[in-house]
Amino acid sequence: MLNSELERFIQEDLGPYDLSCTLVPEREVEAFILAKEYCTLAGIDVAMSIFKYFGLQAVPSHSDGDQVQAGNTIISLRGSSVSILRAERLSLNFLGHLSGIATMTSKCVQIVRSFSDTRVACTRKTIPGMRSLEKMAVVAGGGDTHRFSLSDCIMLKDNHITLMGFEAAISEAKKRASFTQKIEVEVESMEEALLVARMGVDIIMLDNMSPTEVLRTVQKIKKEGLKEHVIIEVSGNITIENLEEYAKTGVDVISMGSLIHAARWIDLSMEFSA
Structure with missing residues (x-):
């Protein structure tokens, strides 16, 4: 994803006065993204671009196309508490939407392959x-x-x-x-x-x-x-x-x-x- 596209999405999500994320103490923390249901993953690279933009250390456990179970960790994060909160919804939106498409496609491909x-x-x-x-x-x-x-x-x-x-x-x-x-x-x-x-x-x-x-x-x-x-x-x-x-x-x-x-x-x- 181009930085110009990414910045447009971030600007839309943060708005002009982000008070909710800046209420928390600014400190280094760890977080992780996990699947709450079985799915085929997509959008890992997009999420990684978002985390990189916010200066976060992100380590993916899986790649696009991987099938994961409920409870599996997808990406581990480390960095500013404020930055992680700001990256949260945008990254989850992309991962949820794109993984939904990949999961639907995978189901259809499996049916046809039979x-x-x-x-x-x-x-x-x-x-x-x-x-x-x-x-x-x-x-x-x-x-x-x-x-x-x-x-x-x-x-x-x-x-x-x-x-x-x-x-x-x-x-x-x-x-x-x-x-x-x-x-x-x-x-x-x-x-x-x-x-x-x-x-x-x-x-x-x-x-x-x-x-x-x-x-x-x-x-x-x-x-x-x-x-x-x-x-x-x-x-x-x-x-x-x-x-x-x-x-x-x-x-x-x-x-x-x-x-x-x-x-x-x-x-x-x-x-x-x-």
Whole structure:
């Protein structure tokens, strides 16, 4: 995290007149952050940056991606009592939010791995300003980042098709794309999937299709001899409850906005040593 970003977060949290933290005697103390429930960790580097900014000695017991049990110590701290109090909420917020994403992702990856080696990916449904951190939390949970921005890949979605049609949109994308950019097209039926596969796109996204429809579409693309040169992704209304059915369809990628927007914060706490 850049210092400019970090300072903005700290300024927001401390405000102009921090009386609560400065009420305590200024002295060197020890503290630790512990997990209050099982989780997959993410955000350790962010927390370490916060502690470093406040001049604290911080020693992590775990790394991003580690699975820890309730009661496990995550980071040990030593330094100014006032500084530790000031770093407390900010560090716990990042760790709780990002570990929640990593934990959710890890659960989904484990479900899919029981049936296939299909990738589990997130989407661009992220909190503005937090995308890189939230996507790295997905990586900590064993998931795929998908594209970070509109510049990473040319994705033609339903509104592109409404405005231009499949053929014009794909033709223009091929004409203007860099050789490093893949072209992905969102479709809503088997017929549309076959159409764009024959047009030579790199990735087909099957959007809001049932597991049965997805399976039939994948089988048809294979039967037509088109699968070898295209990646098939499925997205839309996929949850941890129905994920197993999509994992059995033979797609290459399952993308889930819920990895981030439906992830529950993990309960962590900071305690001072007696």
